Amino acid sequence: MPHLRYVLLGTAGTTVALIGYLWLTLLSPFTYDRPEWLPDIQSGEHQVFVYGTLRYPFVRWLVYGRAGDPEPATLEGFRRNALDLAEAPGESVNGLLLHVDAEELSRLDRYERLGLRYERVLMTLADGREAWVYRRL
Template sequence: MIWLKRLVVVSLLCLIGVATWLWLTMLSPWFYERPEELPDIEQRTHQVFVYGTLRYLPIRWVVMGTSGSPKPARLDGFERQGLDLSRNADSHVDGLLLTVSPEALQRLDRYERLGIRYERVEQTLADGSTAWVYVRLPMVSELDIHPPAHQIALVTYD
């Protein structure tokens, strides 16, 4: 009988750990600040194409607090590579089209770490409608970026 009690305690601790991790990463006020350079979210209904973890109803409920009224959708000219999309004219990605409020879009931005991990771009879907699509930002180490001249600090010695 002691093994059953231990199993229950370990299961509860795991469940509490997962719930805490989900809250910290998706809903808490810590660990993400929306970059200031991002434009404000328009106060209207938005269409969002999802192709990864957000295809699953429990994840959408935790992240957005709603199902998003999902409909099957297809994004032509792209292929899925893990958590990212890459252009491929001969391929497509199947996913869901969600209808979300500005508040839900803000919560999606937080979940996707908009401006840090993903960018949100507008794309035309196979049916001709347009929707926001989250695409991973390139790794900084893979980019050949030079700061604009106004960001270069000059050091002078007197």
């Protein structure tokens, strides 16, 4: 049974490392400072089009505390290009439309490292609604 002990220790170590990474990435005050030049977030409801990891309920729950009730949505004239979108006439990207408040948008900005890794751009979806979309810098 000594072998089982090492497997359990390895699993526990991996779990602790994952929890530490998630805390540093999503909640820690040490890993992201919102750039001062970014405009303040307006109060009220915001719509955000997501096309990557934020499509998964578990990730949304970790990032802003709830899975929400997202709606399917499409952004026309683009295609996914790794972690970003590339202009592509005639193509489209399927994703989800999230409805979030100002605090939740702030948490999404933190997750996306707004101003450092991504910018948040207001874009028009296929159905005519406007939504924030995170684009790589």
